[in-house]
Amino acid sequence: MKTGLTIAGSDSSGGAGIQADLKTFSALGVYGMSVITAITAQNTVGVQAVEEVSGNMVGQQIDAIFQDIPADAVKIGMVSSANIIQVIADKVKQYNMKHVVLDTVMISKSGCHLLKPEAIEALKKYLIPSAYIVTPNIFEAEVLTEMKIRTIEDMQSAARKIYEMGVPYVVVKGGHLEQQDCVDILYDGSDFRYYSTNRIDTKNTHGTGCTFSAAIASHLALGKSVEDSIDAAKQYITKAIEKSLSLGNGVGPTHHFHEFY
Numbered sequence: 001m002k003t004g005l006t007i008a009g010s011d012s013s014g015g016a017g018i019q020a021d022l023k024t025f026s027a028l029g030v031y032g033m034s035v036i037t038a039i040t041a042q043n044t045v046g047v048q049a050v051e052e053v054s055g056n057m058v059g060q061q062i063d064a065i066f067q068d069i070p071a072d073a074v075k076i077g078m079v080s081s082a083n084i085i086q087v088i089a090d091k092v093k094q095y096n097m098k099h100v101v102l103d104t105v106m107i108s109k110s111g112c113h114l115l116k117p118e119a120i121e122a123l124k125k126y127l128i129p130s131a132y133i134v135t136p137n138i139f140e141a142e143v144l145t146e147m148k149i150r151t152i153e154d155m156q157s158a159a160r161k162i163y164e165m166g167v168p169y170v171v172v173k174g175g176h177l178e179q180q181d182c183v184d185i186l187y188d189g190s191d192f193r194y195y196s197t198n199r200i201d202t203k204n205t206h207g208t209g210c211t212f213s214a215a216i217a218s219h220l221a222l223g224k225s226v227e228d229s230i231d232a233a234k235q236y237i238t239k240a241i242e243k244s245l246s247l248g249n250g251v252g253p254t255h256h257f258h259e260f261y
């Protein structure tokens with residue numbers, strides 16, 4: 001069986017973070033493993049508390065996995081501090097990790113800082129250059145590039161700037177762009193590809209970014225090309241949003257197992 005690793009934060013409500021990633025791996029037929037970087041007390045309404053795991057413990061979890069079960073693909077999500085970022089970047093190098101999909105998580109939908117603002121420079125300097133694909137949303141792409149993004153052309157300019165940080169593939173996600181369709185763009189240093197779907201009218205989008213990046217990693221682990229992995233992940237997240245679950249009093253989760261029940 002192909003294997004996937006998520007290095008991310010725990011979401012107690014199960015819709016985002018580690019839990020979303022493991023559900024996605026499982027739904028797509030990949031054996032899931034996890035390295036927890038932080039624990040959040042979180043539900044569909046908001047994030048109530050965050051407790052970081054030490055950099056040393058993050059490193060030890062990665063060692064335990066890679067000294068025993070190599071991962072065919074790795075997804076990185078919430079990494080709250082510069083220290084944790086540095087440890088992960090070193091381990092990516094040490095174990096020569098392949099197919100590293102970095103979701104540059106910064107702020108939760110409810111507005112909680114999951115990445116300390118002072119760690120953004122470390123993200124740009126150490127983690128983005130060690131990734132294979134990065135998947136910022138509009139807001140994250142704005143922070144990384146220090147530009148405003150209002151149009152598809154702006155998304156393209158941002159993708160170019162992020163590519164220059166030293167990562168071979170950049171996906172800028174258009175879920176938060178003020179327009180009818182949800183268009184994600186892929187830049188590989190020379191060409192752009194577009195992945196577009198109708199915007200689904202639902203408030204239940206908790207964990208869409210986590211699920212999408214874990215689905216890309218899953219398809220890479222299964223042996224698909226970057227282009228096909230993003231295409232398959234886009235189809236998966238679109239269905240998961242279409243069938244999203246009205247659980248809780250706030251922004252409900254997507255349905256990871258929509259293929260099954």
Ligand SMILES: Nc1ncnc2c1ncn2[C@@H]1O[C@H](COP(=O)(O)OP(=O)(O)OP(=O)(O)O)[C@@H](O)[C@H]1O
Pocket residue numbers: 016105108109136137138173174175176182183184197198199200201202205206207208209210212234237238241
């Ligand atoms: N309402 C929607 N209908 C259809 N697709 C959507 C919708 N919202 C987001 N998407 C898609 O979901 C994927 C995740 O994008 P999004 O921009 O929501 O990520 P994100 O902001 O990082 O998510 P999160 O808030 O969970 O971190 C993208 O493929 C995006 O186009």
Ligand SMILES: Cc1ncc(CO)c(N)n1
Pocket residue numbers: 008009010011016017018040042077078105107108109114207209210
């Ligand atoms: C732990 C965690 N990671 C990522 C997200 C996505 O914003 C979240 N809400 N919680």
